[in-house]
Amino acid sequence: MPIPISLTWFGKKRSAAPPPKDRSRLRVGIPKVLNIWSTHQFWVGFLTALGIAPENIIFSSDTSEEQYREFGKGRGTVDCCYPVKCISGHYGELLFGLKKKIDILLSPMIYSLPSFLRGHVLDTLTCTRVMAGPENIKAGFLKERDVFAENGVIYASPFVSLGEPAVVPDQLYEALKDILQLDYEETERAVEAGYRALEAFNQKMRQHSREVLTWCARNDRPCVFVLARPYHMDPGIGHEIEASIQAHGFPILWVQYFPLDDDLMDWLFGQEIRAGRIRSPFDISDVWPSSYSSNTNEILWGAKVAARCPWITCVIRFSSYECGMDQPTYTPTQKIVEATGTLFFKFGDLDATKPAGSIKIRVETIVHYVEKYSPEIIRRKRAWLPDPCPLLPSPEPVTQTLEPETDVARAF
Amino acid sequence: MQAVAHYTAYKPRPFTREERQHVTILFGGLTWKHERLIQATMHNLGYNAQPLPNIRRSDLDAGKELIDVGACCPTIFTTGNLVNFLKSEVARRGRDEVVNKYVFLTAGACGPCRFGQYHESYTMALDGLGLRDFRLFLLAQNQLDQGAAAGGGLEINLALSLGLVWAILCADVLTDMEYLTRPYEVVPGQTEEVLRESIEELYEVFRNRPIQGREGNKWKILGWHYLTDYFTDALERVRKKWEAIEVDRLRVKPKVKITGEFWLQTHEGEGNYNMKRWLEQEGAEVIPPPVAVWLDYLLHSPILKLEKRRRHERRARLKIAIIRALEHIFHRTYNRFRQALGGLPYELPDQEELKRLADPYYHYELRGGEGHMLVGKALYAYLHKKAHMICELSPYSCMPNTMSIGAMAQVQGKYPDMLYAPIEVKGDAEIHALSRCQMILTEAKKRAQQEFEQALAETGLTVEAIRAVEARHPELTRSTYRIPHYGYAGTAANYVVHIARKWRRALA
Ligand code: SF4
Ligand code: SF4
Numbered sequence: 001m002p003i004p005i006s007l008t009w010f011g012k013k014r015s016a017a018p019p020p021k022d023r024s025r026l027r028v029g030i031p032k033v034l035n036i037w038s039t040h041q042f043w044v045g046f047l048t049a050l051g052i053a054p055e056n057i058i059f060s061s062d063t064s065e066e067q068y069r070e071f072g073k074g075r076g077t078v079d080c081c082y083p084v085k086c087i088s089g090h091y092g093e094l095l096f097g098l099k100k101k102i103d104i105l106l107s108p109m110i111y112s113l114p115s116f117l118r119g120h121v122l123d124t125l126t127c128t129r130v131m132a133g134p135e136n137i138k139a140g141f142l143k144e145r146d147v148f149a150e151n152g153v154i155y156a157s158p159f160v161s162l163g164e165p166a167v168v169p170d171q172l173y174e175a176l177k178d179i180l181q182l183d184y185e186e187t188e189r190a191v192e193a194g195y196r197a198l199e200a201f202n203q204k205m206r207q208h209s210r211e212v213l214t215w216c217a218r219n220d221r222p223c224v225f226v227l228a229r230p231y232h233m234d235p236g237i238g239h240e241i242e243a244s245i246q247a248h249g250f251p252i253l254w255v256q257y258f259p260l261d262d263d264l265m266d267w268l269f270g271q272e273i274r275a276g277r278i279r280s281p282f283d284i285s286d287v288w289p290s291s292y293s294s295n296t297n298e299i300l301w302g303a304k305v306a307a308r309c310p311w312i313t314c315v316i317r318f319s320s321y322e323c324g325m326d327q328p329t330y331t332p333t334q335k336i337v338e339a340t341g342t343l344f345f346k347f348g349d350l351d352a353t354k355p356a357g358s359i360k361i362r363v364e365t366i367v368h369y370v371e372k373y374s375p376e377i378i379r380r381k382r383a384w385l386p387d388p389c390p391l392l393p394s395p396e397p398v399t400q401t402l403e404p405e406t407d408v409a410r411a412f
Numbered sequence: 413m414q415a416v417a418h419y420t421a422y423k424p425r426p427f428t429r430e431e432r433q434h435v436t437i438l439f440g441g442l443t444w445k446h447e448r449l450i451q452a453t454m455h456n457l458g459y460n461a462q463p464l465p466n467i468r469r470s471d472l473d474a475g476k477e478l479i480d481v482g483a484c485c486p487t488i489f490t491t492g493n494l495v496n497f498l499k500s501e502v503a504r505r506g507r508d509e510v511v512n513k514y515v516f517l518t519a520g521a522c523g524p525c526r527f528g529q530y531h532e533s534y535t536m537a538l539d540g541l542g543l544r545d546f547r548l549f550l551l552a553q554n555q556l557d558q559g560a561a562a563g564g565g566l567e568i569n570l571a572l573s574l575g576l577v578w579a580i581l582c583a584d585v586l587t588d589m590e591y592l593t594r595p596y597e598v599v600p601g602q603t604e605e606v607l608r609e610s611i612e613e614l615y616e617v618f619r620n621r622p623i624q625g626r627e628g629n630k631w632k633i634l635g636w637h638y639l640t641d642y643f644t645d646a647l648e649r650v651r652k653k654w655e656a657i658e659v660d661r662l663r664v665k666p667k668v669k670i671t672g673e674f675w676l677q678t679h680e681g682e683g684n685y686n687m688k689r690w691l692e693q694e695g696a697e698v699i700p701p702p703v704a705v706w707l708d709y710l711l712h713s714p715i716l717k718l719e720k721r722r723r724h725e726r727r728a729r730l731k732i733a734i735i736r737a738l739e740h741i742f743h744r745t746y747n748r749f750r751q752a753l754g755g756l757p758y759e760l761p762d763q764e765e766l767k768r769l770a771d772p773y774y775h776y777e778l779r780g781g782e783g784h785m786l787v788g789k790a791l792y793a794y795l796h797k798k799a800h801m802i803c804e805l806s807p808y809s810c811m812p813n814t815m816s817i818g819a820m821a822q823v824q825g826k827y828p829d830m831l832y833a834p835i836e837v838k839g840d841a842e843i844h845a846l847s848r849c850q851m852i853l854t855e856a857k858k859r860a861q862q863e864f865e866q867a868l869a870e871t872g873l874t875v876e877a878i879r880a881v882e883a884r885h886p887e888l889t890r891s892t893y894r895i896p897h898y899g900y901a902g903t904a905a906n907y908v909v910h911i912a913r914k915w916r917r918a919l920a
Contacts, residue, residue: 077818084815109775128525128780128812135774136818143825159775166724272418287421290528290550307418324525324811327482328532332421339419384416 021181023051029102029153031090032059034083034130035110035295038230038256039162042114043106045197046172049190050180058102060090063236065352067093075140081322082351083231084129087137095141095151104154104179107134112163113294114198116260117301120282121291124163127325154179163294165195202257210259212251216311217391222374223251224366225306227333228318229295229326230256232350238318239354241347241363245316248367253312255302263390268308271386287336288329296325303336310381313374314343314366321349340384341377343369422535424547426563427515432459435565438516440464440493443680445611446583446703452618453575459566464497467683471496472839478540479533485807485839486675489683490518491533498541507543515547517566525780525811570630571623574637577707578745579618582643584702585749586610588757589654591688593891595697596659596903603891606657610650617646638741647752654753657891661907662875664864665697666856669793672805673781673813676837677701684805685842687835687849691803694853697903699799701789704746704760709785711739712763716776754892761792769795774819780812787819794830797901800863801831801856803849808838831856860902867905871912873919878911881918888915 028047030036036043040059047057061067063086071092076085087107094105111131115124125131134157141147141155148155158175161167173187216223224245232238233254242252265281272278278286285291288300299317306312315337319326330346337344345366347359382389427435437454440447440463447463454461467489475483475492483491494516501510518530531550538544551568586607594603622642623633668691670677676684678701688698715735722728743760750757766788767776776784786804793799804820806813817834824832833852835845868874882888888911898909911919 077821078814080811080814080818109778111777111779125779128778129815132774132778132780132812132815132819135778136815139773139819139822139825143821159777167721170720170723285421287419289421289423290531292528296529304418322482322809324482324484324809327480327809328487328529330480331536332419332532336419340416 021051023180024053025056026052026104026180027056027058027100027102028052028104028106029058029060029094029098030106031087031094032062032234033087033090034133034231035113035126036108036231037233038113039110039198041201042162042194042198043108044194046190046194047106049193050182050186058094058098060093063089063234065236067236068352071095071097075137077136077140077143080129080136081320081324083229083237083320083323084133084136086236086352087133088140091137091141095147095153101151102153104156105148106156106158107138109134109157109159111159111161114162114165114195115294115298117282117284117291117294117297118163120280121284121297123292124294124297125292126294127296129324165191205257206259206261209253209257210261210264212253213259213264213309213311214391216251217389220375220378221251221311222313222370222378223253223311224314224316224370225302225309225312226252226254226316226318227299227302227306228254229299229320232318232320236352237320237350239350239359241318241359242316244359244363245366248363250314250367250370255298255305258302258305261390267385267390268305287332293325296329299326299329299333300336303333306337306342307340308381308385310378310385312342313377314345314370316366317344317346317348318350319346319348321351340381342381343373343377422531422538422544422548424515424549425545427547427549427565429564431563431565434460434513436460436462436514437566438462438464438494438497438514439518440467441490441519441675442580442678442703443583443587445587445607446580448611448615449579449583449618450576452615453572453579453621455619456575456621456623457572464493466681467493467679468496469682469839471683474499475533475537478537480536482809483533484809484811485837486673486683486810487530487533489839490530490675491537494534495537495541498543498546502541502543511543511546515549515565517549517551519551570633574633575618575621575623577742578637578643580703580707581746581749582614582618582647583611584704585647585746585753585757586614586650587700587702589753589891591692591698591700592756592903593654593657593659595665595692595695596661596663597891598658598660598889602657606653610653613650613653614646617643634741638745644748644752647749651753651892655890655892658889659891660889661895661903662878664860664902664904665695666800666853666860667699667798667901667903668696668801668803668853668856669699669789669799670701670803670805671782671786671789671793672701672803672835673807673810674706676805676807678703683839684837685845687803687805687837690846691849691853694850695857696801696853699758699793702758702760704742705785705789706782708739708742708760708763709783711735711742713776713783715739716767755894756892758798761789766792773822774816778812778815781810781816783812784816786813786816787823790820790830790832791823791827794827797899798897800859800901801833801852803852804832804834806834806836808836831859860904863900863902863905864908867900867908871908873908873912877919878908881911881915885915885918 030043044057048054068086068089072088075088094102109131110126113124113126118124138155156176156179158172160171169188169191172191173182173184176182212223226242228238246252269281284297284300287304291297306315317333334344437459444466451461451463471489471492474495475488478495479491498510534548538546590603590607597603623636670688680688688700691698715732718725718728718732746760766785769791770776770784770788774784774787778784790802793802806817820832824830831852833849835849837845887893895906895910898906900906
């Protein structure tokens with residue numbers, strides 16, 4: 001099965017430093033699941049810096065029911081949320097579904113994340129299922145016999161606290177030194193390269209979001225904001241609901257890539273900081289006191305942004321069936337958003353099946369509401385914020401239209 | 413520019429020092445034994461404190477009604493428990509009195525799973541009840557000295573924290589006594605009676621703890637708790653009460669080790685289908701999970717983390733040394749309490765060993781629920797022949813548990829004869845859960861019987877011969893008589909070997 005990799009999304013960059021050892025022929029498969037969706041550039045940067053050829057870093061396909069049926073069935077060990085359950089299909093595809101075999105299956109246990117909220121919140125941990133998912137899934141491939149070994153594949157599952165860059169070289173060195181014949185210094189350099197690649201990618205995406213938002217501001221047009229976990233960008237998990245809304249002409253922004261520029265943050269949150277209500281634009285203690293979980297924190301922060309930013313007139317919230325992390329956040333998120341009259345629509349209990357019919361009906365409803373109420377929402381929210389707006393440098397509206405391309409839109 | 417009313421999270425109004433006299437601190441979440449001794453500690457420090465009523469099935473309905481769908485069952489049960497209590501108090505005393513008379517204190521703030529987010533469900537429930545001005549405080553479970561909580565009404569200092577930990581350890585060792593004795597008691601109900609008396613005696617002991625929480629020197633408080641015979645003397649007195657209980661250890665019973673999510677495994681009541689009682693009624697001997705293992709885990713895990721961060725963390729060595737010292741104090745205290753009860757309560761498993769056992773299946777740094785311990789404890793019980801069967805209580809919709817149970821698939825693949833019963837507790841699927849457990853229990857019973865017969869064959873003893881020895885040495889039938897572990901899981905089999913080895917002369 002060919003593995004389609006969006007260049008924008010899972011694109012690879014070559015490292016500048018020459019690799020000390022020849023690892024160019026090693027093929028590394030990475031299941032494209034859970035928080036790989038927000039950290040993939042780190043892994044690409046890290047591996048290429050170690051001399052692995054970019055074309056030899058293979059991500060599994062987007063999640064699909066067929067993938068699970070063909071490669072994962074019978075290996076499930078327990079029933080849980082679909083974003084974790086479907087990993088068996090990704091492992092299976094990398095083990096049995098590739099024409100050219102991989103040598104290593106790399107499935108990191110990501111304990112914490114390099115979130116933009118780090119330092120402003122109590123912690124940036126991942127969901128317990130995200131961090132432990134690989135241990136659960138691997139059991140399904142080892143319970144009867146070692147399926148990895150049978151297929152000549154080394155299973156590598158480093159435990160990694162990506163939210164604490166200082167300890168990552170130790171963690172990756174310890175876990176991968178024998179598998180990749182690493183020495184410590186090159187691991188350190190590769191980790192740095194990984195973070196650089198991730199940062200550059202995030203910057204690019206945020207810049208793009210800023211352009212979208214600027215376009216909205218200058219044309220007084222609404223956009224729709226997605227509050228979800230990174231892996232809801234996977235068409236098999238999020239069912240491309242946002243794409244159907246975008247098809248009606250509303251740009252889509254994802255919370256993960258909202259622009260964080262000082263001018264914009266100060267415009268949205270400055271008054272509250274000066275009033276002593278919050279300490280920084282990224283302080284969420286006013287709405288969520290136990291801010292331990294990275295993606296949860298980002299969703300709560302996103303709700304605050306959505307409540308304030310005038311051109312975000314509508315929020316769509318995605319949640320997977322049986323998601324324990326999202327459950328306590330349903331009401332507060334909705335209340336935060338709706339406090340300013342911003343529209344809020346929740347797509348909960350998403351699982352393997354895509355209920356195309358009901359999604360279509362809901363999308364039509366959303367579109368109707370967005371069209372009808374956006375002008376008033378924009379006007380009202382704009383009146384709460386100070387002048388000047390950093391997105392409107394000139395009083396003249398810019399007439400250029402911006403239609404995000406489909407593959408880029410997926411990243412948003 | 414206009415003003416806007418943004419949403420803000422619940423924040424309790426302060427609980428002041430002056431209010432201490434007439435405000436009652438509500439708490440819950442452990443067994444009635446633990447809660448009674450915790451109450452004594454609070455009384456000792458001048459607080460009014462009261463445990464919530466034991467969890468009932470109706471708490472599940474009350475919780476479900478008021479919080480968002482999809483919560484794990486411990487969240488629903490504990491929220492519903494508070495809800496039902498407040499509802500009945502409001503009916504009795506009126507809203508304003510309830511809001512001013514009570515505050516609720518709960519453990520929280522522990523990180524990635526829903527446990528760190530319980531507060532949200534509680535506040536949602538308060539909203540639903542129209543009691544948003546009711547005060548709810550979170551107690552971080554990994555800090556012994558947190559200073560004064562909002563308003564100074566409650567001070568989480570060393571005198572309180574050590575009192576609470578010591579109370580929990582005492583309740584743990586007595587719980588072991590209870591479960592070691594009840595299945596074998598000759599006079600039905602006697603264990604229960606003695607247990608209640610013992611807890612009441614310890615209540616007085618904790619209530620009169622001569623520390624009084626005065627602004628004392630921290631080292632002095634710690635030193636006193638570490639060195640004093642105050643608690644061990646009390647436990648020795650308690651032990652005498654247990655001597656009165658006659659037991660029949662020749663009843664062949666499968667031993668069932670309880671593991672699982674923290675709240676669910678600790679709980680005794682309808683919150684987990686009364687699983688421990690049910691197992692006993694079905695003819696099993698239950699090994700209850702002590703809260704101490706959880707505390708030990710909380711204490712130990714930073715060591716492993718710090719060791720990995722030696723180069724990056726300031727004063728890592730010193731911090732490790734301090735934690736090791738605390739660990740020593742903790743273990744020594746637990747062992748002293750065990751010894752005071754004749755060495756009967758189980759020893760704490762070595763955290764390093766749990767980690768080593770779980771290692772190929774579940775990484776020890778993965779957090780949430782029981783972490784790697786769920787796998788480690790099951791292997792510990794199996795490999796050391798401490799139990800015939802492992803009953804793993806897993807809450808419906810729990811996040812970490814689903815992961816570790818998944819990892820257990822590999823363990824079972826490697827040890828196919830391990831009797832492992834993962835039971836999902838939903839609150840309303842009791843029959844299904846119990847019948848699943850029963851199937852595995854039937855196998856465990858067979859194993860216990862085989863073991864017993866093997867022990868008789870190996871020693872050449874008969875039941876009659878043992879009875880004859882017991883008749884001449886009634887001390888053998890006291891609940892306080894200790895039977896060492898001879899490599900059999902079952903009590904009866906070990907008893908046979910013990911009689912053969914230690915009472916050879918009496919047999920002659
Ligand atoms: S955040 Fe929710 S959906 Fe994602 S892995 Fe955790 S429980 Fe599953
Ligand atoms: S460990 Fe599981 S059951 Fe316990 S609070 Fe967390 S999610 Fe709920």
